[in-house]
Amino acid sequence: MTNSWTDIKNTDLVLIMGGNAAEAHPCGFKWVTEAQQHRKAKLIVVDPRFTRSAAVADYYAPIRVGTDIAFLAGVINYLLINNKIHLDYVKLNTDASFLVKDEFGFDNGFFTGYNEGSRSYNKASWGYQMGPDGFVKTDDTLQDPQCVFQLMKKHFSRYTPEMVSKITGTPKDQFLKVAEMLGETSAPNKVMTILYALGWTQHSVGSQNIRTMAMIQLLLGNMGRPGGGVNALRGHANVQGITDMCALPENLSGYMSAPTDTDDTREKYMAARTGKAIRPNQMAFTQNFPKWHTSLMKAYYGNAATKENDFAYDWLPKRDGAYDVLAMFELMHQGKMNGFLCQGFNPLAAVPNKKKLSAGLSKLKYMVVFDPLETETSEFWKNFGPLNDVDPAKIRTEVFRLPTSCFAEETGTFTNSSRVISWKEKAVDPPGQSKADSEIISRLFMKLRELYAKDGGKLPEPIAALTWNYSNPSAPAPDEVLREINGRALVNLLAPPDPKNPDARVQSRWRQAPSSRASRSCVTMAARPAATGSIAARSAPPAISRNGAIRATRPGWAYSRAGASHGQPTAGFSTTAQAPMPRASPGIRPESIWPGTAAGRVAQTCPTSAPMPRPNRMSGRSS
């Protein structure tokens, strides 16, 4: 979700397409009814079936399965030719004005650079025109025929209402009605949201289904606004947690793409992933990729990851190909995979083409199934008549079944569609000998480490040096794991000095105090507006709460604001400082804590409206 469940209540129009929220997300759907009742929001459903979501919609249009791009591309064309776009938003917030390479093109179903043999594109002809300054060339008038806006107009002009109807089966008048309703939210005071689910992702063009909608929301100016966005409703409880916790073959933790065979050195790996701004005054968040990756390697290997050994980069496995679920079963089917640890997964039921899966599983030497249930996968070798007509005598795969605890039998977290993480306590003990998945994996790891220590082997370091600091290494406690995921500072970090006022810290008495990261950041941050004079004349006492604690801001807040404000106008700080300040408690003299005017200025610029989680060290001095 780009927005949150609760934010749906702020919308003027809801489109449900590629999902069926009323039946599949009944609890979340209440925010749609909330918007319908309290904001008079309208609901549109586009679906091959007249679902229960459609039953409570203001407008329903049918569509043939697998033709969503044609429908949405038709909407893009409608918005562009009828000028139903939020032009200022588009100019400010999108690449519409960027110029694309002259050699880029599209003809008869193929973009330039298609290689039929490899079923893939050579993308050399794709991309923006770069100027000698290293920045993309643009045309702010949006008139250049090579600008993204004009190319987009040309590309989507082929999706006429007649063509859309011919492909999708949606009657033309119904398509136009939906396009018109969506187009109304191009007004700056109108906003719409889209809710989708697996009806969009589970296609050979799934990613582009979602991208087409994202383009519509950009044209309408509905991204990044309350009640707007493109919102994916996750199906399983905690499936968001699975992706966030990197249970994907192509990712390391934190959605960092894992190294491949070609990334044989850390430099190459970084170079391919570290971003650089291609427009002036932009920051390219991925410029920080090396920092993220180094932090991860320090988390994995602690003191064993050093600058000298490239932070243990060589210990990371390098992917030699695809290992997504289809690739995995293809390898199995080809007889190239001998063993399979199947954890919390019932692929015989959940992966397409059961016949192929069954043939693949039959070629394994062994399979270990970790599951609280007796899954079809774990009994793929057994004959269930026409439901599973196999001959067990011909299947040599040895199957081990390890019973695991289910969600109610273990403490841990759930991450929902909105990326909200909820802590849950164990309700009951797991039955019999079932164990938490984490315990099974940990015991397996401890055994492997023991074997490496005893018998050696090729490259034992990645196993031997792995950080494993749990009170019970064979069964890490969920709160220990959560704390580890949360990260920690290896050394104290200070905000950099303000280039305009490098002496700011020296002016402060805080420098001599064993101050926390938060308070130091606050000094650095706060000194900036003082130096520009925007609030220098203020002389109000520092904010002191009833218990005498100084109201500093939360560390994260101070830190990020301090970091984000480099080179930015300081007006934001002045505004913050003008927020009403709580009065000092009687009996505490501010001067006793805040000698000197510099410190006084510091205090008042700390945003007093932010809640104070706990007294900081300064309060200890005052009480």
Added chain:
Amino acid sequence: MNPEGVARFYAVAMNEGPFPEHYEPFETPVGVNLMCPTNPKAVSNPAARVYKGDMEAFGKKEEFPYAATTYRLTEHLHFWTKHSRSNAITQPAPFVEIGEELAREKGIRQGDRVKVKSNRGEVIAACVVTKRMKALEVNGKKVHHVGIPIHWGFKGVTQNGYLANALTPFVGDANSQTPEYKAFLVNIEKA
């Protein structure tokens, strides 16, 4: 955040093109991509990975004329809750769903046992005939849909049923490799 500092209409990272383009599902009831009818190689996503043998396992509209899709029901969560008695009571048995017009054409009545076949396998279940799915006119021809809820199997406390993924094709999205569970071809007849 990204190197542009603004959102992208033009996305080079996408494997099948910087702009979205319509491609038919790998099993198409139309048989042609109307956006490029003269290019048989761009009927379906030209950048999607297809393994040897899987292309041949895709069905054609002549033999499997109906557009099928899979879906979930409120009463069940994937293949888990068929092990739970309370869920099993609320949705005990597998079914497939078709519209009234298709039912008439095929002589299928409410509750009849039907066999749904794709080029890879089959499912036999009770047929639920509804007004919810109507034939659509696509390129001058009628296209019927067949809906297949996924929740049954041969383990658990619900009635046993065929695994819906006996039918679905082994191909995924060109970027994420998410399988194409939502659009394929089947035929249907009384069992």
